[in-house]
Amino acid sequence: MKDRAQNISLSIGGEVHHLQCHPGRRLSDVLRDDLNLKSVKIGCDAGDCGACTVLIDGAQQCACLMPALQAHCCEIETLETAEPDLSQRLQDAFLNHGAAQCGICTPGIMMAAMELLRAAPHPDEAEVQAALGGVLCRCTGYRKIIKAVMAANETTGLRAAQDCAAVGQSIPRLDGRPKVDGSEIFGADHVAPGSLLIRAVRAPMYHADFSFGDTAGWVAERPDVHAVITARDIAGVNAFGVIPPLADQPALAESHIRYLGEPVALVIGDPDVVEALDLSDFPVSWKPRPHSLTEADGAVADAALLHKNRPDNTLICGNVTCGTADAALQDAAHVVSGRFETSYVEHAYIEPEAGAAWMEGGVLTIQACTQAPVMDQEETAKVLGLPPDKVRIIPAAAGGGFGSKLDLTVQPLLGLAVLKTGRPCHMVFSRTESMQASTKRHPGTMQASIGADADGRVTGMVFHGDFNTGAYASWGPTVATRVPVHASGPYRTPNYRATSRAIHTNGPTAGAFRGFGVPQAAITQELLYDDLAEKCGLDRLAFRRLNALADGDKTPSGQVLQAVGLRDCLDALAPHWTRAGEDAAEFNARHADRKRGIGVASCWYGCGNTALSNPSTIRLGITAQARLRLHQGATDIGQGSNTVIAQIAADALGVSVDAVELIGPDTALTPDCGKTSASRQTFITGRAAEAAGQTLRAAILRLTNLSDLTGLELGAGTLTARQDGTHRSIDLTALPVDAHGYVLCAEETYDPPTTALDENGQGTPYAVYGYGAQIAEVEVDLKLGTTKVLHITAAHDVGRAINPLLAEGQIEGGIAQGLGLALMEEYIPGQTEDLHNYLIPTIGDMPPVTSLLIEKPDPEGPMGAKGLGEHVLIPTAPAILNAIRDACGAKITKVPALPHRVLAAMKAAR
Numbered sequence: 001m002k003d004r005a006q007n008i009s010l011s012i013g014g015e016v017h018h019l020q021c022h023p024g025r026r027l028s029d030v031l032r033d034d035l036n037l038k039s040v041k042i043g044c045d046a047g048d049c050g051a052c053t054v055l056i057d058g059a060q061q062c063a064c065l066m067p068a069l070q071a072h073c074c075e076i077e078t079l080e081t082a083e084p085d086l087s088q089r090l091q092d093a094f095l096n097h098g099a100a101q102c103g104i105c106t107p108g109i110m111m112a113a114m115e116l117l118r119a120a121p122h123p124d125e126a127e128v129q130a131a132l133g134g135v136l137c138r139c140t141g142y143r144k145i146i147k148a149v150m151a152a153n154e155t156t157g158l159r160a161a162q163d164c165a166a167v168g169q170s171i172p173r174l175d176g177r178p179k180v181d182g183s184e185i186f187g188a189d190h191v192a193p194g195s196l197l198i199r200a201v202r203a204p205m206y207h208a209d210f211s212f213g214d215t216a217g218w219v220a221e222r223p224d225v226h227a228v229i230t231a232r233d234i235a236g237v238n239a240f241g242v243i244p245p246l247a248d249q250p251a252l253a254e255s256h257i258r259y260l261g262e263p264v265a266l267v268i269g270d271p272d273v274v275e276a277l278d279l280s281d282f283p284v285s286w287k288p289r290p291h292s293l294t295e296a297d298g299a300v301a302d303a304a305l306l307h308k309n310r311p312d313n314t315l316i317c318g319n320v321t322c323g324t325a326d327a328a329l330q331d332a333a334h335v336v337s338g339r340f341e342t343s344y345v346e347h348a349y350i351e352p353e354a355g356a357a358w359m360e361g362g363v364l365t366i367q368a369c370t371q372a373p374v375m376d377q378e379e380t381a382k383v384l385g386l387p388p389d390k391v392r393i394i395p396a397a398a399g400g401g402f403g404s405k406l407d408l409t410v411q412p413l414l415g416l417a418v419l420k421t422g423r424p425c426h427m428v429f430s431r432t433e434s435m436q437a438s439t440k441r442h443p444g445t446m447q448a449s450i451g452a453d454a455d456g457r458v459t460g461m462v463f464h465g466d467f468n469t470g471a472y473a474s475w476g477p478t479v480a481t482r483v484p485v486h487a488s489g490p491y492r493t494p495n496y497r498a499t500s501r502a503i504h505t506n507g508p509t510a511g512a513f514r515g516f517g518v519p520q521a522a523i524t525q526e527l528l529y530d531d532l533a534e535k536c537g538l539d540r541l542a543f544r545r546l547n548a549l550a551d552g553d554k555t556p557s558g559q560v561l562q563a564v565g566l567r568d569c570l571d572a573l574a575p576h577w578t579r580a581g582e583d584a585a586e587f588n589a590r591h592a593d594r595k596r597g598i599g600v601a602s603c604w605y606g607c608g609n610t611a612l613s614n615p616s617t618i619r620l621g622i623t624a625q626a627r628l629r630l631h632q633g634a635t636d637i638g639q640g641s642n643t644v645i646a647q648i649a650a651d652a653l654g655v656s657v658d659a660v661e662l663i664g665p666d667t668a669l670t671p672d673c674g675k676t677s678a679s680r681q682t683f684i685t686g687r688a689a690e691a692a693g694q695t696l697r698a699a700i701l702r703l704t705n706l707s708d709l710t711g712l713e714l715g716a717g718t719l720t721a722r723q724d725g726t727h728r729s730i731d732l733t734a735l736p737v738d739a740h741g742y743v744l745c746a747e748e749t750y751d752p753p754t755t756a757l758d759e760n761g762q763g764t765p766y767a768v769y770g771y772g773a774q775i776a777e778v779e780v781d782l783k784l785g786t787t788k789v790l791h792i793t794a795a796h797d798v799g800r801a802i803n804p805l806l807a808e809g810q811i812e813g814g815i816a817q818g819l820g821l822a823l824m825e826e827y828i829p830g831q832t833e834d835l836h837n838y839l840i841p842t843i844g845d846m847p848p849v850t851s852l853l854i855e856k857p858d859p860e861g862p863m864g865a866k867g868l869g870e871h872v873l874i875p876t877a878p879a880i881l882n883a884i885r886d887a888c889g890a891k892i893t894k895v896p897a898l899p900h901r902v903l904a905a906m907k908a909a910r
């Protein structure tokens, strides 16, 4: 390779760089690896995601598609080197508008925006959509990006926090600057000097036994390969899992693979050599076994068993029963029934799994993308046979997660490689590896019957769902238990029986994905509710309001609810429902080949783990130099916990949020805040932060002998506390320093009060629920079967909007993913393993969103707040599907509602 290298000159930000470059090298790799321009992100290496977008002679270009030689003598701009004034305005606009969540797409989007803004300084929405159409964002739903780009040239700086309580303010995210200036460190961005590259040898089939040949001989023939690792090298327990009693997933398969792409060996060596290796000649032979890919095939009597101790391939069953559901259906005035199927859905975060590891002071240190640092520490240590305190996890910024980065991926593999070679190592999944090996949303096959009395009041429901949990347990048990609790929807259902099964197949492991099965169940229940409303002769929104849960109502699990904001949400939607219906009718009167329709659906979602302890601990300390540090161990994967938790802590203490210095997450520096999942961080970690702030405030009151604080200032080794006209100062340098380095410190833990569910699913599975409802307006092309979503109106009861800007961002991002679930996303193992064949919503697919934040404070939440992240996705798909039916009569029974399915359903309706 080296003798074919050629001299090239790249002009980057006005500076000319002379390089030697092999003809096959991508410009993106040269910019990142040779010139350290890490704002150029790699999401697919195929031109599908646009994360590597740079400007070449002023025009946007995917750097992964361009050979570096082709850029010889071109002027290249990356976010680090672009015109400073325009870059600064865009950065501030993105922060002011909340247009960057995880931030992995942000540099590419900003480069595309720069090209546009030079040609059209004040673009309209259509121009922004056209210019940014080649860059994908999985987090934001694009609406705030559009606003930020349109406003960039009017932006005069970063919006400052107002001098009052932080909670309730739309302050820009506190950790936002590195996301918008391109300096954020994601999993692939840190490579230690001398680091070796790891690649995995993966199974080329769904189910097989395997054995290795002469791996030592294979290595000996390749001098730059330093080591091969197989399961024989694993010193600890070769089985990890998010639910420890069910841990079943090997870091490297031992002699039996259960899904396509399962890793069986690692090859470690010089990065240039290992990157270019053809691993198809790795000495491993395969003996295929029969396989199943659907929950129906996995459950048949003669299906090949994946795990000896799980008969019938059943991982777990779930059940919630109350009253007499069958009798209620028999006695009902109206009964509807239906069967619905959903598909595997890929998380499709723009950042494939990646990380680096090295030894530091005798501790294995792993910096990788994750949603669960403490769980990573415990599970990785177990696999490696190390005590947990010999493993340190420093989460890299996560370029999207949505549930999948809760499971271990690169972490134990990095550890194995570092321990074997004694060298720093790094690993980056390709897009195809990521899609094969990461967890997915569970496909489900669900049947339900729902009955109502003559007045339209729901009297009973029977539900069963089979969920394809794939090869390993992951979060299958959570889905199987959460679904029966939620399958009634947020509606009074006095007689109820909901059952579920998680069934193993040789598909990819299904795990956590924003909603844990509730979005699938909501499709079943909400589509049947439209049938039932029709039978009852009631308006669809009025039918839902009639049956909506309210304060004091019991859930099917027997829990008495408080602070239920669903009716408030439906009431807020009512005028929009009327207006949307009139608009659709007016359009339909004028068009024959396209029809518009409207749909509505609701959601509820219990925040936190189901019927399990899930505490968070927050530490808040003041140094002798008067610095206030918030040790915040919750990973912020774009949802905003770094900002929201700081706002809560600042107000609880009584200090400006600007004074808060964020520490972590890092298992060496931060207490355990649990996993970023199940919409638990604002609620649970927020409660811990509130308690820590209050405890520290109480300590300050004691020290200053004041009864209340109306002001608190920190500076020059002094703390000054005010109570109206009185002020007292403390010389912090005179106070003793504790083990954490603080002169004043509070550490508080909050664990939501839940109880286990009994054999009928009765108990208190969650301490707090959030509620919401959405209206979808769609247009269906009657000839093509295509659906265009025109508008979503979303009302969500957040209890207390800690940061309305970030809450709206969650709503818009969740709606985008719900739209994908409804209309386009279907992961087919072995077929849709890249972002070319697996489609997610682009900027052109995303409709305008009207967000209505409803605040019905929950006494259990911090300052009344409830979780939001999962809730927002749940109603979108059923609202869209109900709108399709309203437009053209098509009753969709399998999602996504691809055009051929819409056409078939229209035909069936006729």
Ligand code: FES
Residues within 6 Å of the ligand: 099, 100, 101, 102, 103, 104, 105, 106, 136, 137, 138, 139, 140, 350, 399, 400, 638
């Ligand atoms: Fe766009 Fe995360 S902010 S992908």
